[in-house]
Amino acid sequence: MASGHALSVHRKTGGRVVIVGRNGRARWSDLWNGLPWIVQPDESRSGxxxxxxxxxxxxxxxxPFNREIGCRYTGWRAQDHVGEIRFTPEETGFAARATADIEEGFILIEPGVPEQSNPNKQWGRAKWQALADILRDRGYVVVQVGAPGTDVMTGVKLIQTPSFRHGAAVLARAGHAILPEGGLHHAAGALRRSAIVLFGGAVDVAATGYPWHTNVVDDGAHSPCGAWSPCDHCAEIWAKLTPEHVASFLPSPN
Structure with a gap:
């Protein structure tokens, strides 16, 4: 999202952009490698x-925001600030080799939500596994990406990736992705990849969603609740969301 934010400013001003953190100091992420509108770490930020x-x-x-008070939204929308990921030849080559023996149209799924993230994004490992089983039974090849030691689901092919960028390069070759709201879903947004994104009831799809994705979100009176501590409202929403319903958004494999 930060690269897209910078790109929006670049398009308005014609100049390059430096991304700073809360303390006003310049930030850098390797996701911004190759993006000419963002000032690189070894370059002057003058002008x-x-x-x-x-x-x-x-x-x-x-x-202010913290886990106790939860999250309120400003109206800023990720879909208005879509960035890019420009892969290196090494990264695209890695993805091509890693998927060479996989049928075209494979589905990439991401069952994990980082421990430091919002606990109300958790659908539950058992439901992710049930979803993977349904997809396999329907003839799809199901893939996970992750570092060595990733907890891989049964019957799913794990592609071990040395970096998030390598995982995104694999995502770029997928037929579809099924993801929680978070990092890979934003990569799918930047790459314009087909994705089903599970939002639940805490996160505002208007803030972080993309209209070219299928965004699975509760639209009840209490959503988005913005809660960052365990929430009964969110737990009820996840309990009602079945693997069969998520799988129904996909076309039948050829």
Whole structure:
């Protein structure tokens, strides 16, 4: 999202952009490698526009924010600030080799939500496994990406990736992806890949969703609740969401 935010400013100003954190110091992520509108770490930021986007200074969150009070949203929309990921030849080559023996149209799924993330994003490992079983039974090849030691689901092919960028390069070759709201879903947004994204009831799809994805979100009176501590409302939403319903958004494999 930060690269897209910077790109929006670049298009308005014609100049390059430096991304700063909460403390005003320049930030850098290897996801921005190869993006010419973002000032590189070894370059002068003189004359560059500065945007604040990073931990504790996300433009879509109204601050103050913490886990106790939960999240309120500003109206800033990721879909208005879509960035890019420009892969290196090594990264695209890795993805091509890793998927060479996999049928075209494979589905990439991501069952994991980082421990430090919102607990109300958790659908549950058993439901992810049930979804993978349904997809396999329907003839799909199901793939996970992750570092060595990733907890791989039964019957799913794990592609061990040395970095998030390598995982995104594999995602770029997938027929479809099924993901929780989070990092890989934003990569799918930047890559314009087909994705089913599970939002649940805490996160505002208007803030972090993309209209070219199938966004599975509760639209009840209490959503998005913005809760960052365990929430009965969110637990009820996840309990009602079945693997069969998620799988129904996919076309039948050829």
């Amino acid at each position: 560059a526009a500065a945007i604040q986007n990073g931990p504790q200074c996300r433009p879509y969150i109204a601050y």
